[in-house]
Every structure is written in C-alpha cells, then in structure tokens.
Amino acid sequence: MxxxxxxxxxxxxxxxxxxxxxxxxxxxxxxxxxxxxxxxxxxxxxxxxxxxxxxxxxxxxxxxxxxxxxxxxxxxxxxxxxxxxxxxxxxxxxxxxxxxxxxxxxxxxxxxxxxxxxxxxxxxxxxxxxxxxxxxxxxxxxxxxxxxxxxxxxxxxxxxxxxxxxxxxxxxxxxxxxxxxxxxxxxxKDDVWDESYHRNFAEDGTVNLLYLGSINNLIDVDLIVDTLIYFNKKRKTCLQIIGQGEKSLELMEKCKQGGVRYINHGSIYNDEDKKKVISKCDYALNIMKDTVCVGATMKSLEYLHYGLPIINNIKGDTKKIVIDYKCGINISKVDYEHEIDKLLSVDDDEYEKMRNAARCVYSEFFxxxxxxxxxxxxxxxxxxxx
CATH class of the missing domain: 3.40.50.2000 (Glycogen Phosphorylase B;)
Structure with a gap:
C-alpha cells in the first residue's frame, strides 16, 4: 500500500x-x-x-x-x-x-x-x-x-x-x-445544522450577539465592546460568549464598564449544547485586530454554518464574501455606527435572506x-x- x-x-x-x-x-x-x-x-x-x-x-x-x-x-x-x-x-x-x-x-x-x-x-x-x-x-x-x-x-x-x-x-x-x-x-466543518437553529426571538426585544471561539490577543476587544455599546444604545443588547482565553476577563470587564449585559457560557464543544445558545442569537461577531493578516477564520466558518449573519472586520476573503453574498456587514473603527444602523433597520424578510445567504456560503466554500x-x-x- x-x-x-x-x-x-x-x-x-x-x-x-x-x-x-x-x-x-x-x-x-x-x-x-x-x-x-x-x-x-x-x-x-x-x-x-x-x-x-x-x-x-x-x-x-x-x-x-x-x-x-x-x-x-x-x-x-x-x-x-x-x-x-x-x-x-x-x-x-x-x-x-x-x-x-x-x-x-x-x-x-x-x-x-x-x-x-x-x-x-x-x-x-x-x-x-x-x-x-x-x-x-x-x-x-x-x-x-x-x-x-x-x-x-x-x-x-x-x-x-x-x-x-x-x-x-x-x-x-x-x-x-x-x-x-x-x-x-x-x-x-461537518454539517450538523437543522431547522431548530432558526432564530428564537427574545420576548423582550433584546438583540443577542454571539462571540464563539478563543478569546485571545488576536481579537480587537475595544472594537467589539464599542460595537456592543452602540447596539445597546439603540436596542437592549446581550453578548452570548462561547469560549475562553487570555482576553476573557478583559472583554467581560469592559462590557461591564460599558453597561452591556453578557452571559459567559465557557467552552462548549457539543453541537446540541451549542445549539441552545446559538438559537437565541441574531448576529455573530467576527472581529480581530487590524494588524492580524488573515482572510478567513474558524469563527466565520462556525457562524456561517449555523446560519448566523456576521459582523465582520476581517479583510480579504471574508470581507469579499460578505459583500458578494450579503450575509452580514463589514465594519471598521471609523464606520461601525453607520453599518450597525443599517443592520438594525432590516425587516424580517431581509434578515431571513441574510441567514439563508450565510448557509449558502457555508455550503459553497466550507x-x-x-x-x-x-x-x-x-x-x-x-x-x-x-
């Protein structure tokens, strides 16, 4: 052989x-x-x-x-x-x-x-x-x-x-x-998606944002928190965290200082347990430091697999995918407020189109x-x- x-x-x-x-x-x-x-x-x-x-x-x-x-x-x-x-x-x-x-x-x-x-x-x-x-x-x-x-x-x-x-x-x-x-x-990633991943709207109108993965020194904690604070000004917001890392405490402390509610679920590896959290979430955060040279992340793969539109600042491949497939928004430190306003104005039909687009991207590329x-x-x- x-x-x-x-x-x-x-x-x-x-x-x-x-x-x-x-x-x-x-x-x-x-x-x-x-x-x-x-x-x-x-x-x-x-x-x-x-x-x-x-x-x-x-x-x-x-x-x-x-x-x-x-x-x-x-x-x-x-x-x-x-x-x-x-x-x-x-x-x-x-x-x-x-x-x-x-x-x-x-x-x-x-x-x-x-x-x-x-x-x-x-x-x-x-x-x-x-x-x-x-x-x-x-x-x-x-x-x-x-x-x-x-x-x-x-x-x-x-x-x-x-x-x-x-x-x-x-x-x-x-x-x-x-x-x-x-x-x-x-x-x-193997496809474990099913219909139950569809959004489970929060009864009190809260926007739930997901951060999934390692919370390390590659992520832009300040831009993540600024994004959350702006969301929270416009609509009640909660950060759902699945993961851990050396920047975990900093992220949670800055959320607390900014008045943003968060729930830390720790590391979850079982897809059924992930589903319980992800089904509550409206969007997902794919935000790293500008100095990091990367075109696609494991985070974005996970998010797109679960049909979650992404809030992204990764350049290269992911930025182009978001533009071409309309499966979320691209933000930067200078224009995140304008982009978030557009995201908050989408109706249910537009939102479902973004979710479907996310799944299409997963199927085609990942x-x-x-x-x-x-x-x-x-x-x-x-x-x-x-």
Missing amino acids: KKATIVTAFLNYDYRTRIVYLEKFLVSKGFDVEIITSNYDHRNKREYFSSRNNVTILNVPFYKKNFSLRRILSHLSFSRSVRKYLERSESDFVYVITPPNFLFKYMGKYKIAHKDVKVIFEIEDLWPESMPISVTIKKLCHVPFIIWRKLRDNNICKADGIVYECELFRNILGKSNYNTVNEVLYLT SPQSYYSKMNDFYLKIIGKE
Whole structure:
C-alpha cells in the first residue's frame, strides 16, 4: 500500500478543522496514512498526548512565552526531527502543514534528496505577517523578521504543490510559488445544522450577539465592546460568549464598564449544547485586530454554518464574501455606527435572506463536499490522472 505522511506541529487543534478531512481523502486514494506531530500543546502550554494508532509524536522543548527563544528552539527541533524521521520512513506523499517556518527549510531539503516523493506545503498562517504585535516592535525586529520570512519564501517553491488557507495568503505569496500547482482550500466543518437553529426571538426585544471561539490577543476587544455599546444604545443588547482565553476577563470587564449585559457560557464543544445558545442569537461577531493578516477564520466558518449573519472586520476573503453574498456587514473603527444602523433597520424578510445567504456560503466554500471536490482536483494535478 502507498504511504502518505501528514506533518503538523499542532495536531491538537488542527485535527477537527482540517486533518480529519485530509486523512479521509488520502485513505480514499488508497494511502496508508501516518500523522507526525509534536508532544507540546501550544494553546494550553502543556504536554500533548494522542491515542490514535497512526500518530507519531516527536519530543520538543516546551516553552511558556509565545515570543521567546525557547519557542524558536522548539520549532527548530521539531522541523529537524521530522526530516530525520522521514529519512527512516518510506513515504510516497508528504503533506506538510505550516508554520513553523523552519518546516519549509528542512522539508525543502528533504524534497531535494527525494525527488520521487510528492511534497505539499499547506500555508495555514503567515509568520511573521500575522503576528499580533505593534508596528514599533515590527520595526525593531525588522531584520530578524526578514530572516524568519525568508525561511518560507526561499523554500516554498521546492514543493510539488501548495495549499493556501485563504485567497489572501495566495495573493501575498504569489510571487514566491514560482508557478507551483496551488489551490485555496478553506477550513471545514461537518454539517450538523437543522431547522431548530432558526432564530428564537427574545420576548423582550433584546438583540443577542454571539462571540464563539478563543478569546485571545488576536481579537480587537475595544472594537467589539464599542460595537456592543452602540447596539445597546439603540436596542437592549446581550453578548452570548462561547469560549475562553487570555482576553476573557478583559472583554467581560469592559462590557461591564460599558453597561452591556453578557452571559459567559465557557467552552462548549457539543453541537446540541451549542445549539441552545446559538438559537437565541441574531448576529455573530467576527472581529480581530487590524494588524492580524488573515482572510478567513474558524469563527466565520462556525457562524456561517449555523446560519448566523456576521459582523465582520476581517479583510480579504471574508470581507469579499460578505459583500458578494450579503450575509452580514463589514465594519471598521471609523464606520461601525453607520453599518450597525443599517443592520438594525432590516425587516424580517431581509434578515431571513441574510441567514439563508450565510448557509449558502457555508455550503459553497466550507462544507466537506466543497473541500473534497477541490482537494481531488488539486491532487490530480499533482499526481496525474488515475
């Protein structure tokens, strides 16, 4: 049997949104699939374990700070170890999810030494472009950041194919791929939607806004709270929170200071339990810092799957989708009031059209069927006709 190897440093939070579908696809093509990952859970800063039989875990140095020499050494260690492991393991197809950027360097070397092995790079994030750091720090770290970026840019063309998580990433890196076969494949979620997700109007006229996902240093807490405060001036508003993170307390404290009611449900992973909260909600918040370079988020996928119109400030793919499909509104720090006024003026028919549009976007771009279809086209370009 042919062997395919999936490489990811962050299996603990990549598996359900990407790798499970990639693994199923490769199995359908007759591959025996192995996954290589690290023994460190970056999000929770603790050791990672897996009970899956086809997962190989490589030991790496642990770290506590996201911006630290020890984190760099951890990523370097993982990338080196992956190449050494692959030298001992015969693979026909190697699919590498990046970052870390060191993977581009070491897997580029691996490809040069194994020309018969098909190597794919998936660009899941851009480092350092998407790092949530100030312009001042970026200027101070200009030279190290150039070196960091060139680990990717100088080696990306060595792959047989490139998968981009969004069109924005492809546009940014287009000059680096040197006409390599490439495709945009969005994050994916199984369809568990049913009619009961339709809006359950609050009896007292409250507008319920949903925030779902990690509450981390990538989100723009101030713009979220300003949006909530303006909503609350116009109509009684409540923020429904599903998730947690290092910015949770700040978000809730600023809501309290602004007189905005919120309900913190914590982390919910079960779809039936999510449904109880989501069925109360009218709109969903998809708001991140301007300094973050991203075109589509897991949050927006979740929202659109549940048929919730989004209040969005993400540029690139999501901004265009909102404009083209009219499944919500795009806001910025300078014009959120005007856009919210328009949202508050929609009648029931217009609102249902937005909800239906959200579901259409999910089906077209984010459903498993869409993923498998595009992945098959990409695969055939890499392998050739079967």
